[in-house]
Amino acid sequence: MPKSLSAPGIFEKVDIERWLSRLPVKRASDGEVIGWTVAHESNTRDEYDEGYLVDAVNPVGVTVxxxxxxxxxxxxxxxxxxxxxxxxxxxKAPLPLEPETDLSAPHDDWPWRRVLMTQLDDNRVWIRPAYPSWPERLLEIPLQIPADEILRADSPDNSD
Incomplete structure (x- = not known):
């Protein structure tokens, strides 16, 4: 059974073994981190075994x-x-989205909303609504990396 860590208001459950398995992948031309490899959840083998599988995740933690x-x-x-x-x-985000909104603890009545990434550093990614309402037009919200518990790459059925 994998070790896990729970923290109220951050992530419900973080698989520590999977997190510790991540390795940076750097672009050969300049050494910039272009993503990470993390142990695939179905692995029962050691990382040095042939056939060991990984997930490729982009710099914010979303699976590629x-x-x-x-x-x-x-x-x-x-x-x-x-x-x-x-x-x-x-x-999942309310309408309108406000600067103090905690996206790591979504409410059941929040709709799925399309967002765009605007900035990225080593620890955070900033997002904004793709189709902002008038009060949201200048809003950017920082998220801690990895943001894979908050962001998803594929469109849910009930999104904008």
């Missing part, structure tokens, strides 16, 4: 490829790691 050999994960990140940051993502 699931359950692939490490060499394939690196290829996915070289091809789509940084590019995936410019694609719209979705999060």
């Amino acid at each position: 490829a699931r359950g692939v050999p490490i060499e394939r994960a690196i290829e996915h990140l070289e091809d789509r790691g940084l590019a995936s940051l410019s694609a719209p993502h979705w999060t």
Whole structure:
């Protein structure tokens, strides 16, 4: 059974073993981190065994490829790691979104909303609504990295 850590208001459950397994993937030309590999949830093998599978995640923690050999994960990140940051993502958020909104603890009545990433540093990513209402037009909200518990790359059925 994997070790986990719970923290109220942050993430419901973080798989510590999976988190500790992450390794940075850097672009060869300049050394910029283009993503991470993390142990795939189905692994029962040691990371040095042949056939060990990983997930490729972009710099904010959103999965780009699931359950692939490490060499394939690196290829996915070289091809789509940084590019995936410019694609719209979705999060549960109220309308209107306000600066103090805690997106890590969504309410059941919040709709899925399309958001765009505007800035990124080593610890945070800033997002804004893709289709802002008038009060949201200048709003940017920082999220701690990894933000994979808050952001999703694929559109839910009931999104804008």
